[in-house]
Amino acid sequence: MMLVRRVVTTTSLAKFFPCFSSSLSKSGRFAYHASSPAPSLNPISDDSCGSENEEAEIDWDELGFGLVPTDYMYVMKGTQDGEFINGELNHFGDIKLSPSSGVLNYGQGLFEGLKAYRRKGMGGGIMLFRPEENALRMGMGAQRMCMPSPSVDQFLHAVKLTVLANKRWVPPQGKGSLYVRPLLIGSGPVLGLAPAPEYMFLVYASPVGNYFKEGVAPINLLLADKIHRAIPGGTGGIKAISNYAPVLKAQMHAKSKGFTDVLYLDSVNKKYLEEASSCNIFIVKGNVISTPATNGTILPGITRRSIIELANDLGYQVEERLVSVDELFDADEVFCTGTAVVVAPVGCISYCDQRYTFKTGVETAAQRLYNTLTAIQMGHVQDTKGWTHEIQ
Structure with missing residues (x-):
């Protein structure tokens, strides 16, 4: 049987993130296809990001299922008419919301969850499992919640970019995975019960071990x-x-x-x-x-x-x-x-x-x-x- 592989690499990241430049000779180019304009990325200074080959300072053997803040998150804004543009990688951190935002007042929000696994050895590639299904499910949920949603291509681009930007946080094989959390929230202000006028799509990540404290035990x-x-x-x-x-x-x-x-x-x-x-x-x-x-x-x-x-x-x-x-x-x-x-x-x-x-x-x-x-x-x-x- 033929091996089916979809390979995404990182050449275009170099002009935005100097920390990726060390791997350009072997990486090729990052592919992005979408029906709407490609998200623009704000440069993040070279002295604020480590080498992609630098391993995170963490005891992989003690990894549980809890938040471990990583380096970057992806943020993109959208409007009620469904246009999502100008996505960018930011340093992981707090976001600003109006007290009357749709998500805080009426719970207008969705999330997804998927994992990135490292192939054997710290130098190996990273595997994502069926991320397009997460994108489709978010779109289905958005319809139910009267929310616009990113296209499948935009969703995949954001997830892959977030994983690559946090590559050093992907555990060695057998030690866990990088849990990726896409969020879609009504960020715009609204007082009466109605859909929010503006939306925010975020993707962040955290290395995780077993979900249950029992590990793999029953x-x-x-x-x-x-x-x-x-x-x-x-x-x-x-x-x-x-x-x-x-x-x-x-x-x-x-x-x-x-x-x-x-x-x-x-x-x-x-x-x-x-x-x-x-x-x-x-x-x-x-x-x-x-x-x-x-x-x-x-x-x-x-x-x-x-x-x-x-x-x-x-x-x-x-x-x-x-x-x-x-x-x-x-x-x-x-x-x-x-x-x-x-x-x-x-x-x-x-x-x-x-x-x-x-x-x-x-x-x-x-x-x-x-x-x-x-x-x-x-x-x-x-x-x-x-x-x-x-x-x-």
Whole structure:
């Protein structure tokens, strides 16, 4: 099979960022294509940025999933009519917002999350996994939230530029990844309930390790029966910022009792699985892998979609449908998927004072799928699906 690679390199960065000049002889040129004018970049002085080959001063072995401020972030402004122009790299730092901005007053905001992985060795290239899917999902969410959004090309350009500018913060392979967080917010002032007149698109990044404190060990979930993550007709199917604060109370209660996270039921029948606080859920029974259908209350995860395709390739029968609590408790295996968690095996779930345990370990579907997915993400195997973008 032929290896599918999309390579983005950095020649044009030299005139804006002298810190990239050391690699020009081997890097080639940074490609950018968009229907609107290419973002302009403000120069950042040479003495404020280190060599791209300089390794960040950080203990990679102690890396958790928390914010580690990096060097640069990308900022681009947009108008209500959908025009986004004049994007630029800035030093990572605070942003200025009106007290009456749409995001602060009415929660008009979206976010995405994706990861950059380093190929083996600090001199290796950097891999992005399906970033165009994040761009498309942000566009879908923007429509629901009455917001304009960057084009796919603008989104990809911003993500790649941010990763390259923070290249020294990408962990060595096997030590973690660079988590990339694109944000789209209503930055313009508005008092009455209405869409903001101006928008801001930002991309920042932070090196991260495992999302859960358990690392790659099985996680322990609490099944919530009184708090629900989403309702039909709401915004549960998009990555609205307002989706996440409502689950904090349930999550903090669960963690205080020793649980890793919370799994939620549907808000109508209260008997069908939806998802966990920040990841999708799968159950395994024999050769059948089932996951709740994305019917508007469940986020259509990019890792979720990838796992479904890989599971089919590996010979499993995959079903997207309503999954009841009774089926959950009868499952052989349970696992969660998401950009942050990748594929996380579930060791046990507690519900109504009952504890249910599930199979974990090397001979499970979850482990097999984790190995297959991460091999593609890190460039260990040929990407026959065209899912990865390599940047240098």
